[in-house]
Amino acid sequence: MSITRQDKRELDQLYSDLGEKHGGxxxxxxxxxxxxxxxxxxxxEAAPRVAFDxxxxxxxxxxxxxxxxxxYLYQFKWSENHNLFKESLDRLAKDGMERVxxxxxxxxxxxPLLSQLSAELYENQDVIQRVLVQFVFxxxxxxxxxxxxxLNRRENVENKQYLVHNYxxxxxxxxxxxxxxxxxxxxxPPTADTHNLAFxxxxxxxxxxxxxxxxxxxxxxxLYRIHKALGQTFLNRNIRSGLSSDxxxxxxxxxxxxxxxxxKTVSPEVFTFNHNGVTLAAEHxxxxxxxNAAVVKVPRLLNGAQTLTSLAKFIDDNDGHPALHGGSTLExxxxxxxxxxxxxxxxxxxxxxxxxxxxxxxxxxxxxANDRIQCDLQDKFKEDADPPIFYSRQENAFQNxxxxxxxxxxxxxxxxxxxxxxxxAVQGEITKMSKLxxxxxxxxxxxxxxxxxxxxSDVRKILLAYKVGLVIKxxxxxxxxxxxxxYDNALTKARNLVWALLIQAMFNEDKLPQxxxxxxTTLNKEASFRECLRDLASSKVLPILRKLFExxxxxxxxxxxKYDFLRTxxxxxxxxxxxxxxxxxxxxxx
Numbered sequence: 001m002s003i004t005r006q007d008k009r010e011l012d013q014l015y016s017d018l019g020e021k022h023g024g025x026x027x028x029x030x031x032x033x034x035x036x037x038x039x040x041x042x043x044x045e046a047a048p049r050v051a052f053d054x055x056x057x058x059x060x061x062x063x064x065x066x067x068x069x070x071x072y073l074y075q076f077k078w079s080e081n082h083n084l085f086k087e088s089l090d091r092l093a094k095d096g097m098e099r100v101x102x103x104x105x106x107x108x109x110x111x112p113l114l115s116q117l118s119a120e121l122y123e124n125q126d127v128i129q130r131v132l133v134q135f136v137f138x139x140x141x142x143x144x145x146x147x148x149x150x151l152n153r154r155e156n157v158e159n160k161q162y163l164v165h166n167y168x169x170x171x172x173x174x175x176x177x178x179x180x181x182x183x184x185x186x187x188x189p190p191t192a193d194t195h196n197l198a199f200x201x202x203x204x205x206x207x208x209x210x211x212x213x214x215x216x217x218x219x220x221x222x223l224y225r226i227h228k229a230l231g232q233t234f235l236n237r238n239i240r241s242g243l244s245s246d247x248x249x250x251x252x253x254x255x256x257x258x259x260x261x262x263x264k265t266v267s268p269e270v271f272t273f274n275h276n277g278v279t280l281a282a283e284h285x286x287x288x289x290x291x292n293a294a295v296v297k298v299p300r301l302l303n304g305a306q307t308l309t310s311l312a313k314f315i316d317d318n319d320g321h322p323a324l325h326g327g328s329t330l331e332x333x334x335x336x337x338x339x340x341x342x343x344x345x346x347x348x349x350x351x352x353x354x355x356x357x358x359x360x361x362x363x364x365x366x367x368x369a370n371d372r373i374q375c376d377l378q379d380k381f382k383e384d385a386d387p388p389i390f391y392s393r394q395e396n397a398f399q400n401x402x403x404x405x406x407x408x409x410x411x412x413x414x415x416x417x418x419x420x421x422x423x424x425a426v427q428g429e430i431t432k433m434s435k436l437x438x439x440x441x442x443x444x445x446x447x448x449x450x451x452x453x454x455x456x457s458d459v460r461k462i463l464l465a466y467k468v469g470l471v472i473k474x475x476x477x478x479x480x481x482x483x484x485x486x487y488d489n490a491l492t493k494a495r496n497l498v499w500a501l502l503i504q505a506m507f508n509e510d511k512l513p514q515x516x517x518x519x520x521t522t523l524n525k526e527a528s529f530r531e532c533l534r535d536l537a538s539s540k541v542l543p544i545l546r547k548l549f550e551x552x553x554x555x556x557x558x559x560x561x562k563y564d565f566l567r568t569x570x571x572x573x574x575x576x577x578x579x580x581x582x583x584x585x586x587x588x589x590x
Contacts, residue, residue: 024052027078058092080139089153101163144179199294253310268332277336278304364440384459412523460520461590475537493563507588
């Protein structure tokens with residue numbers, strides 16, 4: 001959806017008329033136009049409700065609709081790119097909501113708009129029933145709603161609901177975050193944030209700082225229905241998606257369901273006895289008058305993905321079987337459940353998630369699956385790659401996509417571990433490539449590996465470097481064919497070094513634009529790509545390694561079969577010195 005000539009003309013005219021008076025950039029006047037049109041205001045009435053500077057704390061416009069009893073908080077972008085809202089959402093969650101509804105000062109020296117909003121809001125405190133935070137731009141609302149990075153940040157803002165409740169002294173005042181296109185009918189706000197849960201035989205426990213956990217029994221099918229409504233979102237606080245359906249525990253779950261539902265040789269209660277239970281986080285839980293009636297808001301499954309994915313496969317495999325319809329025994333199966341009431345994105349919930357997933361090995365990269373940079377990378381591969389590529393930041397997420405979702409992507413996924421290896425290879429951090437758990441466990445090393453600058457890089461260069469790791473055996477075999485037999489063991493140990501050098505070979509090629517066009521758009525392992533790497537290995541990498549092996553200290557290590565030096569950053573740097581002398585290579589990044 002493009003920004004029309006009429007849009008530009010209208011913006012230019014308003015900036016020409018009022019720019020000298022109010023200052024700011026031309027794009028700031030998009031907010032003024034929007035408020036004037038939506039609420040039928042004059043420019044003089046709308047201007048005090050717009051921030052014409054950059055210190056907006058995620059809010060650059062507002063309006064109090066007394067008749068509708070709504071408070072509108074706005075962030076505007078004169079762009080079709082929804083990703084521009086990521087920083088705005090971060091600022092709003094970190095500072096903006098606190099400055100409007102909390103105890104933080106409005107900071108009039110930096111943003112007089114918030115001071116005026118605070119004064120006007122105080123006068124109309126008894127009027128407001130809804131707080132609508134709207135992010136207005138010129139692009140595709142559906143793309144914004146489907147962005148993992150925006151979803152992560154939007155939930156951070158929505159979890160500031162308690163500030164709104166405290167400010168108004170009213171638990172019924174609702175906070176809603178929406179993306180609005182100025183060029184299209186906006187989608188309605190998400191409605192699937194509350195769900196019914198039959199929760200029986202409950203008990204509760206609390207921490208010293210007030211965090212609550214409820215323990216009881218819930219119908220397995222209630223969890224299934226929440227999963228059907230929310231899809232992968234229900235699992236996005238889990239450190240993994242469902243493991244393979246061939247995983248032994250998952251096969252056992254399906255066999256147990258078959259015994260209960262299809263064969264009827266086992267009673268539903270047996271499943272409850274044999275199952276370890278599930279753990280959920282929820283922003284809020286409310287119990288109804290009936291003992292088993294509960295409503296959970298923003299539920300997220302922390303542990304139990306294997307059970308749900310196994311149940312879903314069981315239902316799909318037996319679709320049409322009469323035992324699954326008309327009061328199916330499935331409805332009688334209950335599991336032990338813990339519901340932790342807290343912000344689903346808090347550090348506390350992250351720790352609960354890890355501790356409740358110990359029945360399967362938890363690797364360091366699993367613990368990073370929900371980091372913001374990982375969500376943003378998922379968006380990048382979906383939005384920048386053409387056709388889109390799925391990024392499995394959660395283990396096995398691609399395998400658990402529904403049929404319709406799979407059709408939206410290429411038939412291969414990028415995975416978090418080899419992507420880390422790719423970034424390290426590009427950086428020449430050969431030592432760290434051999435110590436991947438340390439990379440994910442140490443914060444600074446992790447941040448140096450997954451650099452925010454990569455979000456602005458050419459996605460084709462990332463894919464090109466990633467694919468080297470997929471086919472590395474072929475150029476290694478070529479090196480062994482051409483090199484002396486005595487170097488076979490050394491070349492086997494030099495796998496990561498060769499990967500890094502092949503990336504630099506491609507990035508230093510005059511025909512790099514052609515390589516990006518031919519091989520940088522998919523994860524296909526083309527025969528011609530393999531042959532290209534074999535040629536580079538033979539013509540560029542082999543001469544570099546031969547010179548390295550001739551170095552006095554290196555030759556002695558090879559004689560003594562000491563190969564650890566081939567896995568060090570220092571050796572990569574030495575190879576790049578040789579490459580500069582021979583081919584005038586410089587170290588290139590993505």
